[in-house]
Amino acid sequence: GLEHEKAPLLKTNSAEHVEAHKYHEMMQQKDTVIIDVRNFYESDIGHFAPPEGGAELLDPKMRNSHEFPKWLNAPETQAKLQGKKAHL
16 A cells, blocks of 8 residues: 555545547646556657646656555646646
């Protein structure tokens, strides 16, 4: 398990699967961040490219998923997420 670092609990699960064309539309929204939760190697092969003026891409540059809670709980990450919709 993870020692001392845990992802925040979700009070409600509002996750929704969307088709590719809808996801591309969502990337155009300015109040949105896209978190690339794939590991470093997968992200290096190919990554999301939000249009200019649209969503902001956040890449935690993880080697494995155990690093995600620490990145997510970091003050600088929380500041970037404040008031934004997050897409994973």
